[in-house]
Amino acid sequence: MAGIDANLSPHDPFQRYAIFAPLTTVLIWSGNAVVTKMAADVIAPSSIAFYRWLLALLVMTPFVGPTAWANRNAMKPLWKKMTLLGFLGMVVYQCLAYVAAETTTAINMGVILALMPLFSTLLASVLASEKLTVARIMGGLISIAGLLYLTSRGHLSNLVTGGLHIGDAIMLIAVIANALYGVLVKRWAIPLPIWQSLFWQILAATIILIPLWLMGPVSPITASNLPLILFAAIPASLLAPLFWVIGITRLGAARTALTINVLPVVVALLAWMFLQERLQGYHYIGGGIALLGVIVGLREWKIGPPRKSEPGPVAWPGEEI
Template sequence: MLLWGGNAVVTKASAGVIGAAEVAFWRWFIATLLLAPFVAPALLQHWAEVRGILGRQIVLGLLGSALFPTLMYVAAAHTSAINMGVIQALMPVMALGLAMVLFGQRFLPVVWLGALVSLVGVAVVVTGGNPFRLSKHGLNPGDATMLAATACFALYTTLMRKWRSAVPETVCLFLQALVASVVLVVPCLLAPGHGIDQRNLPIVLYAAGLASIAAPLLWMAGVARIGPARAANFFNGVPIVAATLAVLFLGERMTAAMLPGAALVIGGVMLAEHFTAPRD
């Protein structure tokens, strides 16, 4: 959670020093190169199974590795790292809604109460404590884009759970990184480029090594040890980490609305998860 919360801060720091399409491409291109030597033996060993799930991995790579981070980098130019972290915490609730729409899952009314509480919390944060402003002014472009990014990741998470296979998760991570690298080549070439320099190189390396490889692998290891239900609660720490690091390293200021808003978001998600997650 520290690495993913830190990624919100690093993403915000990327605004103005490297383009969204550039950093998204280099992030996954470097991650693919780093993963390749370690994943190659398992990829060859499971090649028959990989061929059967290749189409699904392309879809997952488009959603989770290409669209999600690219939209985050676009959002960073128009909103704060604190807002990005709080909005990202909606992901589990969005995933519940998608599971209902796509796969017909049914949940207790209290789950939707938790979802509603979380949505109110986000509205409090993005409107500075006055949710009624949304009816007049709507969301600012950065927060709206971050909501779209979170929806992409929620769909990615929902499909990933539905499409589980016998292929090792490290191989799936490599395939998704490869898909993102290929898809993002053209946007990277067409975008007005900054190029890699001493200002943005640390951002690219953090995103490629820590956010794209280390964090997912640590998450997989954590889920294997304590189970998905208990692990899901740790995701609620992302906005707390993001807010703390944004204040310390970016000089962002906490407003009076942010603390109660974040508490509503996290509380709502925990309430929803409590009544949906199986006991480990």
């Protein structure tokens, strides 16, 4: 924390406390991992995904809808990109996360989620022609080693006899899909205000989810699953991106990205409190190695004096930052 506060202006109270914005996002994401695990027992994955984004869309419409509609001509040439982004970030990622929760733990999900920035850097190297540095290669290899140890429950021989744990594998695919979403957002540089862009993506995702929801099994909204839907729709879908953007605007993308390293810790604490999940030795070792890979992969080793940072476009969660 001291390293972050060192560069903040003492005369700007909002700047001084800006670190709490991305930390709030991480807290919401952590809570959503636990909510996702809770949802596995009370609602079908396709149902909660549909209800979540439909409710988020309904909440956004009075505030963003009129402006987005008035600016619809600017969106028309972008509808294919908006549809793909909504499909990757809100359909594939969220649906697979809910499916993964049926066969893995919230703690494992938290560790895999924390690898998203590293996956984004690796995908950016492949798809956006960004240089694949030694740090990124080393970070990727270290994180893979940690994931293998984690998903094998500390016994690598389990990967030979039993294969990769299905829930962890599905969650890994989900995170890669969301990382790809972030890379495409950055590469395409959508020429729309952030909230209008998000509105059209959510609209596309909701439309795509309708047939998946109808193909079922369709779960009705009940007293037991309504709080989970509300948390996923409002804090996780709307407030988390808002606080993340505030953090990037005030702190910069690189420093904001560092806060994601505390996500597995918060998830583990919440999972212990609400799900009675217990940390095992392989969680500490495998998760620690995986997060070490993230730190190594996001570190840029340069020779000579650092260049003065330049303002850039606001990054969405999951982007290479």
